Amino acid sequence: MGAYVLRRLWQMIPTLAGVMLLIFVLFNWVGGDPALVLAGKITNKDQIENIRKQLGVDQPAYVQLGYFAFEVATGFTCTWKSYTDKAEPPKLDAKTPGSAADSATKAKANSGCQAVRSWATNEEVPKILTTRITPTLTIMIPVLILETLLGVILAIGVAYARGTLTDRMIMMICTVAMSVSFLVYIIVAQYIFGFQLGWFPVQGWSDSFWKNITYYAPLPIALAVFVGLAPALRLYRSFFLDEINNEYVRTARAKGVPEKTVMMKHVLRNAMIPILTNIGIALPGIFVGSFLLETFFSIPGLGREILVAVNRSDFPVIKAATVYLAMVTMIINLLVDVLYKAVDPRVTFK
């Protein structure tokens, strides 16, 4: 077990290096000269040269990659430049000399570390990521729980009634429901329940968790659950059907176990294994999965932040989010694999 986890962690290193390399190639080469992206409409050569120096893109590629690796290692709280040249005050923020903010940044510069900042808002990137994650999780954790519970319960019911008209009708409805764009559901639901009927606020967010979860979040959560239910139901039904056709089910029936016990005990427990795999696959998605809902309902979450960053070509935010979410994904995958052991005793770690 311990050896397995260690080996998996060891295997993460090349993958993580690959993720960083991919991001580096994308944002430093494919995306054009980062200095020009940041400069925007500035055409003054000296200024652009200055920005280039600040960003370190005047250095050879392997040095730049080193800078990036250093930023990732420090959690984007420290740029290599600020770490090495303590004397040089940060030029990007020094707009109003003499102000209180300026002296504060100077003091910070002297202490050594300067966090990577957003190109658009000049906000510190680690701060952006940590503050935006709470609203996203406020939406997505209830969604994941409700969707799984409802999906499993309905799927048992449908699998129990397999082959009947009800079963076929529900599967048909699921296929049709899945084919309508998520956008249409959001637009219509926001219009009907928010605007026309006024049952829910059309959009908004507050600082209080309780108000968010009881007042602002219910409509987005209900929408996400509703839309996610159809594919979940279809998938979970197929898992149950796979189990129902097994020999042990026939044996249980033959020895006179009531159908209810067969379904709830024998079939459910075995079908939980692929269901858990599926949840494991879906789990990393909760960090950005709600970006459409966040955009429509003005929820200051991570997904919306990334979308805004994409529209503004705010590369530092996208880079940081991508690297860290990739790490989180890898760790969640490892945890899910370890949890398997708890669910399925047949699993052995190789």
Add this chain to the structure above:
Amino acid sequence: MSAAFMNTPSTAPAAPLHQPSPGLWMLAWRRLKHDKVGMVSLAVVIIFLLMMVGSYTGLIAKNWSKEAGVSYANPSFMAGAENLEAVRTKADPNAIKIEPVDLSDIDPLAPRYKEWAERTAKIKTTETPRAETLPFGGDKWGRDVLQKAIKGAETSIFVGLFAALFAVFIGTTLGAISGYMGGKIGDLLEWFYNVFTSIPYILLILAFAAVFASSPQLAAYKGVPMVVAILAFTGWTGIYRLIRSEYIKHASREYVKAAQAIGASNSRRMFVHILPNVSHVCLVQLSQHVVQFIKAEVILSYLGLGVPVDSVSWGTMLAEAQSELVIGKWWQLAAAGISMAILVTAFSMLTDSLRDALDPKIK
């Protein structure tokens, strides 16, 4: 053997005994023909594809950008409905008639107004008669929503189809190399796959979109080609995985060994001998990814990361529809939403039918 017989010119006409047994595709087609749902969905998909070709070549929906009706023209079936927006635009000429304040003594341009008025009079403007109603209503500029939906279908299906073809091409090529070659190359490609799959899919799409949009070299490809590239470069991983496992399975089969024995090269074995045997997997994946990419294109275009504003797709229509719904103009939403739902439903059902027909295990 039978091929050798047929090549000899002296043999008598082929005996009926030598009827070739139907191949995989023939059998699959026979199975599909018995599947009513599959045939209906195939018909719907073909109609949509014909519509796409028709609108691309300009046979239908040629005048989608013509402002044929009044602003937010009502659909023909509800001609009597109140249309405040159109009334407002009509009222505009009256509003201008209000006597303007005489500024001629301080207006430096005043002496030239007459000259300009004469020159304007020379230019002919044709005021197109604007219809009060359109078959399925009009949008803000009075364009026919039905034609817009057809044109939007063209863009969305085009993107979905080509992105899927491109993704299947990447996935199949890499999967074939990785599965067949194995070893160091296989490990390298596996690493590549792990890198792509460890980033959440949505984030990967958004990162590619951000990078491609800001790239000066790629600026010429903005719009449809860029969306196709974004979707294909991020969406090949699932196909790669499946094709790779198929190739691992097939690489050790006897017919491949036999091909090796007669001296077929590696690439010949990979793409001439094995590929036809896994092509059914490619087809099902293609069909499945078209659906997935059409949905993705709609969302990307809605977010402004997809096709440009001057062209129309289901996504841009939905983006307009959001604000229209608030003033009660529901038809653009309905047109885009329903046409997309029909196509996607048909395509998903066709995918299921194809899978059933092509999977020899299910009979």
